Amino acid sequence: MKTYIINRLLLMILTLFGMSVVIFVLLRLAPGNIVDILFDSAGYVDPYEKKVLEKELGLDQPVYIQYTRWMGALLSGDMGKSYRLEIPAWDVIKPRIPVSFELAMLALIFSIIFGIPPGVISAVKQDTTLDYVLRIISLSGLSMPSFWLGLLIILGFVYNTDLSPIYINAPTDFWGHVLLFGVPAASVGFRASALLMRLTRSSMLEVMRQDYIRTAKSKGLAENVINYRHALKNAILPVVTVIGIEAAFLVGGLVVTESVFNIPGVARFLVQAILWRDYPVVQNLVMFIAVIVVTVNLLTDLTYMWLDPRLQLSGSPS
Amino acid sequence: MSESGVVAEEAVKPPSVLRLLGIQQTFEFCRRKPLGAVGGFIVAVMILLALFADVATFIDPVSTNADQTLVAPNSTYLMGTDYLGRDIYSRIVYGTRISLTVGLLSTALGGVGGLIVGLVSGYLLGWVDLTIQRLIDIMQGLPRLVLALVMSAALGPSIQNVIIAVAVPLVPIAARIVRSSTLAVREMPFVEAARAAGMSEVRIAVLHVLPNTLAPFIVLVTAQLGSAILVEASLSFLGLGVPEPHPSWGRMLSESAAEYAQQAPWLVIFPGLAISAAVFGTNLLGDAMRDELDPRLKI
Numbered sequence: 001m002k003t004y005i006i007n008r009l010l011l012m013i014l015t016l017f018g019m020s021v022v023i024f025v026l027l028r029l030a031p032g033n034i035v036d037i038l039f040d041s042a043g044y045v046d047p048y049e050k051k052v053l054e055k056e057l058g059l060d061q062p063v064y065i066q067y068t069r070w071m072g073a074l075l076s077g078d079m080g081k082s083y084r085l086e087i088p089a090w091d092v093i094k095p096r097i098p099v100s101f102e103l104a105m106l107a108l109i110f111s112i113i114f115g116i117p118p119g120v121i122s123a124v125k126q127d128t129t130l131d132y133v134l135r136i137i138s139l140s141g142l143s144m145p146s147f148w149l150g151l152l153i154i155l156g157f158v159y160n161t162d163l164s165p166i167y168i169n170a171p172t173d174f175w176g177h178v179l180l181f182g183v184p185a186a187s188v189g190f191r192a193s194a195l196l197m198r199l200t201r202s203s204m205l206e207v208m209r210q211d212y213i214r215t216a217k218s219k220g221l222a223e224n225v226i227n228y229r230h231a232l233k234n235a236i237l238p239v240v241t242v243i244g245i246e247a248a249f250l251v252g253g254l255v256v257t258e259s260v261f262n263i264p265g266v267a268r269f270l271v272q273a274i275l276w277r278d279y280p281v282v283q284n285l286v287m288f289i290a291v292i293v294v295t296v297n298l299l300t301d302l303t304y305m306w307l308d309p310r311l312q313l314s315g316s317p318s
Numbered sequence: 319m320s321e322s323g324v325v326a327e328e329a330v331k332p333p334s335v336l337r338l339l340g341i342q343q344t345f346e347f348c349r350r351k352p353l354g355a356v357g358g359f360i361v362a363v364m365i366l367l368a369l370f371a372d373v374a375t376f377i378d379p380v381s382t383n384a385d386q387t388l389v390a391p392n393s394t395y396l397m398g399t400d401y402l403g404r405d406i407y408s409r410i411v412y413g414t415r416i417s418l419t420v421g422l423l424s425t426a427l428g429g430v431g432g433l434i435v436g437l438v439s440g441y442l443l444g445w446v447d448l449t450i451q452r453l454i455d456i457m458q459g460l461p462r463l464v465l466a467l468v469m470s471a472a473l474g475p476s477i478q479n480v481i482i483a484v485a486v487p488l489v490p491i492a493a494r495i496v497r498s499s500t501l502a503v504r505e506m507p508f509v510e511a512a513r514a515a516g517m518s519e520v521r522i523a524v525l526h527v528l529p530n531t532l533a534p535f536i537v538l539v540t541a542q543l544g545s546a547i548l549v550e551a552s553l554s555f556l557g558l559g560v561p562e563p564h565p566s567w568g569r570m571l572s573e574s575a576a577e578y579a580q581q582a583p584w585l586v587i588f589p590g591l592a593i594s595a596a597v598f599g600t601n602l603l604g605d606a607m608r609d610e611l612d613p614r615l616k617i
Contacts, residue, residue, distance in 0.1 A: 011455075014452065015452070019456050019459050023468070026469060027472055139598065140594070143595075143597040145568075145597075147552065147571065148589075148590035148593065151590070152590070155580070158579075158580050159580075249462075251461050252461035252462060252464055255556070259555075270464070271556050274467060274558065275558070277471070282468065282471070286464065290460055294459055
């Protein structure tokens, strides 16, 4: 187990290094650099000023020097400066982290609550009307764009209530949090719950065909005991992996949901920075997201090993 | 006539015209998989709308009309008009072309790229496989939409760049599936026999291994088409997708969302329904094809 953890940590560092190279190269595919963009938007080009600014930003250096300087700054906690807002990027990102974290956690809780129990029910009641209804709902969840669902929710609130789930000021009480975070979380979590429902159903069906389940039935155990104490315990393992992957990839869902509901989170700031072409900030933000995703994947693997005693003996999930 | 003669005659009965054209197999598939048939019907309607958009619409999708802004659905404007007086129905029909083009081309591009990478990785093994798998880990370290966003921003706004931005995140997904199949197939006796007969590794990989990895690959590609359409719609919604004047379902939602949705809810309902129907249809078709080609993966 210890060896596995060390190997995974080393692999994590290697993966993050590789991702930093990919992000650095991707953002240099665009013609010109941030200085060209700043001067274009200002509407004039002074070659001397341009050279001074390029030197100040280190853009006159070879690419590998630029990369080394960027990584050095990042590792020492310097996330660069937003040239649009003219303040350190960390000062803009820091207050947005708890906002995105709260939204992501609520979305994950929603997806688990509305994904796993319906998946179990759908498997237990296989090929009944309830099963077909749940499967169609889950397929609809996978088909509906989360930003459209968010817009429909906003329309529903506007037409039927005096409340609006659009974020204008920070919530001051519990019900404020429910409205401004719970509603968008449901919008993001619905799609994830659909995926979890399908996977839970598939996993349960596979486990319920096993011999030990047939033995439990022949022993006369109650259906609930068989389904939850025996079947679900083993069926949940692959679902845990997917929950971990979904947690990591919730950022993709947050990007559009934060935009729809006007939530001042990290993902929304990423979109704004991309639209402003504030590439130094985009570079650092994407790297920040990459660190979160890779860390969550590692924690998922470790949780999977902790849940399945067979993996602890073998020393790895594979 | 002897029995064996009768049996021989029945055994060499030529296939009917319907079977030759694939029509009979299609009907049999629809009977076995009614939900798949529904999905196939939705996809077929989309393809027809995309091909015959000029015939299916009567109003230019990009022409504006200041006198007809935010008109509710009626006999002239079947789905109403937007804040510039543009016909929503025409824009949705022409938007089908964009969504299908981007969806199909990006899925094909990403799928073929993943097929080549996965086949090379799974067949050659060794340091080639190790390197490719680490590159796949790196590419899969970012959410698909975030990677597509960054690529779209880096490459600039055009349909071709959106196709590339949507295709690239699919490459590692396809490569993993193909590699997994290749690892199983390369150990099969017929591959060993081909090697023993003196066939080159390239010929073995292309003529023997590749055809036997296609079933799960086709399932994946069909399933990813819906996802590609969603990613394109999301990029367009965020302003980084297909640029003007091409009508895009995602951009139709972002243009109308904040300001006009309350007074003109059709601006939100119809484009969203179009995206959902397209993805729903491809998901249904993909599920049915998976059940047909690889029943072990049945959900």
